[in-house]
Amino acid sequence: MRLYILQRGTAALMVPLIAIHLALIVYATGNGLTASEILARTRGSIAWGLFYQVFVIAAAVHGAIGLRSVARDWLRIGPRPQTGLMWGFGLLLLAFGTRAVIAVVFPGSLS
Numbered sequence: 271m272r273l274y275i276l277q278r279g280t281a282a283l284m285v286p287l288i289a290i291h292l293a294l295i296v297y298a299t300g301n302g303l304t305a306s307e308i309l310a311r312t313r314g315s316i317a318w319g320l321f322y323q324v325f326v327i328a329a330a331v332h333g334a335i336g337l338r339s340v341a342r343d344w345l346r347i348g349p350r351p352q353t354g355l356m357w358g359f360g361l362l363l364l365a366f367g368t369r370a371v372i373a374v375v376f377p378g379s380l381s
């Protein structure tokens with residue numbers, strides 16, 4: 271039940287985040303901004319970093335819980351492996367997403 275609420279809660283949270291993200295893409299491409307111009311604007315921006323980190327956490331939690339439901343329905347595995355899969359996938363999404371946020375706020379720091 272807690273997972274159910276968390277999954278729907280994160281889905282609802284992502285709706286405004288996606289709307290802002292899409293509006294930003296339309297604005298940036300409409301103004302012909304290049305990738306390096308965009309990164310010059312996001313460099314050092316704690317606000318955008320926080321925005322995208324919240325997005326990453328919501329997507330990781332939502333996707334991982336969703337994958338657990340898919341595994342429960344489609345694979346012959348018990349509750350413990352389902353939960354293991356959920357945590358593994360969630361932490362992987364969190365790690366990749368956080369790496370992407372770091373690359374946007376601190377460009378060049380990871381290469």
Ligand code: HEM
Pocket residue numbers: 278281282284285288329330332333334335336337339340
């Ligand atoms: C604004 C963005 C999103 C919204 C509004 C949204 C909404 C939802 C909702 C309402 C469900 C529940 C369906 C049900 O149980 O009947 C769901 C399930 C799911 N979502 Fe999302 N989602 C979004 C983004 C994502 C993302 C980014 C991922 C992947 C990382 C994802 C992966 C899944 C998975 C795997 C399920 C489980 C499907 C199932 O239970 O059969 N979703 N989503």
